[in-house]
Amino acid sequence: MAVYRISGPRAGDVLVTLTGGRGKPRYARRVTVRDPDGVIDDGLALWFPGPRSFTGEDVAELHLHGSLAVERRLSQALLSIGVEPAGPGAFTMRAFAEGKLDLTQAEGLADLLEAETTLQHKQAMDGLRGVLRDAADTWRRDLIEAMAMLDAAVDFPDEEDVPGAVAAGARPAIDRVRMSLTDVLEGSAKARRVQDGIKVAIIGPPNVGKSTLFNRIVDSERAIVSPEAGTTRDIVSERLEIGGHLVTLIDTAGIRADGASSIEAEGIKRARQAAAAADLRLIAWPSGDGLPPDWLVELEREGDLRLATKADLGAGEAQGIAVSGSHPASVGRVLSAITERLDAMAAPGLAATERQQSLLAAALELLEGFGDGTAEPEVLSERLRAAARRLEELTGRIAPDDILDDIFSSFCIGK
Numbered sequence: 001m002a003v004y005r006i007s008g009p010r011a012g013d014v015l016v017t018l019t020g021g022r023g024k025p026r027y028a029r030r031v032t033v034r035d036p037d038g039v040i041d042d043g044l045a046l047w048f049p050g051p052r053s054f055t056g057e058d059v060a061e062l063h064l065h066g067s068l069a070v071e072r073r074l075s076q077a078l079l080s081i082g083v084e085p086a087g088p089g090a091f092t093m094r095a096f097a098e099g100k101l102d103l104t105q106a107e108g109l110a111d112l113l114e115a116e117t118t119l120q121h122k123q124a125m126d127g128l129r130g131v132l133r134d135a136a137d138t139w140r141r142d143l144i145e146a147m148a149m150l151d152a153a154v155d156f157p158d159e160e161d162v163p164g165a166v167a168a169g170a171r172p173a174i175d176r177v178r179m180s181l182t183d184v185l186e187g188s189a190k191a192r193r194v195q196d197g198i199k200v201a202i203i204g205p206p207n208v209g210k211s212t213l214f215n216r217i218v219d220s221e222r223a224i225v226s227p228e229a230g231t232t233r234d235i236v237s238e239r240l241e242i243g244g245h246l247v248t249l250i251d252t253a254g255i256r257a258d259g260a261s262s263i264e265a266e267g268i269k270r271a272r273q274a275a276a277a278a279d280l281r282l283i284a285w286p287s288g289d290g291l292p293p294d295w296l297v298e299l300e301r302e303g304d305l306r307l308a309t310k311a312d313l314g315a316g317e318a319q320g321i322a323v324s325g326s327h328p329a330s331v332g333r334v335l336s337a338i339t340e341r342l343d344a345m346a347a348p349g350l351a352a353t354e355r356q357q358s359l360l361a362a363a364l365e366l367l368e369g370f371g372d373g374t375a376e377p378e379v380l381s382e383r384l385r386a387a388a389r390r391l392e393e394l395t396g397r398i399a400p401d402d403i404l405d406d407i408f409s410s411f412c413i414g415k
Contacts, residue, residue: 002066004074006083007094011058015047017081018062022047033062035077041070055091056098089408092415096396096408103396103407104132107353110410111195118244119194123348132350135184136391139177139363143388146170150381174367174384181364184350188357191349193279197239197246198342203275203299204284206254209309211236213284213323214251216331235274243339245346250274255296275299280341282334287311287322303344305337355407356394363390 006014012022019031023045031045043064053059064070079085092109095101101109108127115121126132149170202210218238236251252274253267275281283300285292287308300306306320311330321337323330351357366387392398 002064002071004062004064004078005086005091006060006078007053007055007057007086007091009058010082011060012047012049014078014081014083015045015060018077019045022060025049026052028063031062033064033074035073035080040073040077041065051098051100054100055094056100057094089410089415093408102130102133104136104356104394105130106396106407107356108132109415110407111352113415116239117194117241117246119346119348120246123191123194123352126348126350127352132356133395135180135350136395139180140388140391142173142177143384143391146173147381147384147388150377150384170380177387178364178367181360181367185357185360185364187347187349188351188360190345190347191352192357193346194245194348195352197248198280198346199248199250199278200242200280200282200338201250201252201274201278202282202284203252203255203271204296204307204309205256208254208284208286209323210254210284211251213282213307213309213331213334214238214249216328217242217249217335235270242335243342245339245342247338247342250278255299272299279345280304280338282307282338283320284309285320303341305334305341307334359390359394363387366390 015022018033018035018040023029023031025047028044028046030042032042033040033045041064043062046061046063048054048059048061050057050059062074064074075085092101092106096103096106105128108124108129111120111124112128115124147170202214204210214236218240235253238249240247240249242249252271255268255271281299281301281304283292283296283304283306285296285306285308287310291297292306308320308322309324311322311324311327321330321333323334351360366383389398
């Protein structure tokens, strides 16, 4: 099945030319699609008169068989009657231009199209539903209210008590915006991790069960497993969902303090680099072997998980979460522990993109130290006006062309 979408003032005429009529709005009808040379295909047609359409314009859709022959024939027919091919994000750009979406919703739609996990889906849907836009509109209204009060103070410069009283009256609205922006920005790092994913590396000495654990977690024999120490010489990685989070799980070469060959030494170098770049590390050390050596302990960071591998073979007290590749329940314990760590590191939020975070941070900076008695009402009002402009840039009320091009060029052709 292939869907062909036409948006613009001639969309209805295109339906008439190709199918003989527009049909009842928002109802699917079976049609025969024709060009001057005959029948192109049998399929479905839908007619969405503006403004009740995705783009806000007249929109027509043809749902046809997805063969290359139909695609070529229909494309030629559309070009012959003056329809231009859409570029990446063209339909979403038209929806933005017609006021059907603001920029934060467009970014939410882009994230939804790329979502791989349940948490990414939730965060993207919040963006698409306009949760950040609604918050920004509330902040902007509060700033405008405070600006009006400060402008009143400017209008009565000779009244001794008016400027101070008005500035004090404006402060509660400013404090609300400042506190709300602070909360959103504090959660933005976690929101960014939901969007970008989290790197989790398994590190430890050779032959301690790292690759076996990796294979069990990804449910595939991706890494080579052998009784011979040092089998893994390079980085092996897999993207998967753990507890709703997008995770890149990394299996690394065994790290040893000395005695490595030149090839193994390169693998150890890459393992250390992967460990340094990872957001979370799983430190593997065999159960019953006592405490890990100092050089391995030095690689640990706060929040890392220590795993006591080969728990079915080891004896004595385990130094970490006991895990055995031959016991699925123990792997489940590891996954539960990983999920707990991931939940602390990443959570859906309102500002997940660099653009959103930078604009909110700029607005907050303009509000810091507001009303401390050192600035005149005119200066304070201008700072509020500048903060409001940052929020207008966020939603697209002010939208430089280069920003629009950057956002919409990331979309696929169909959106």
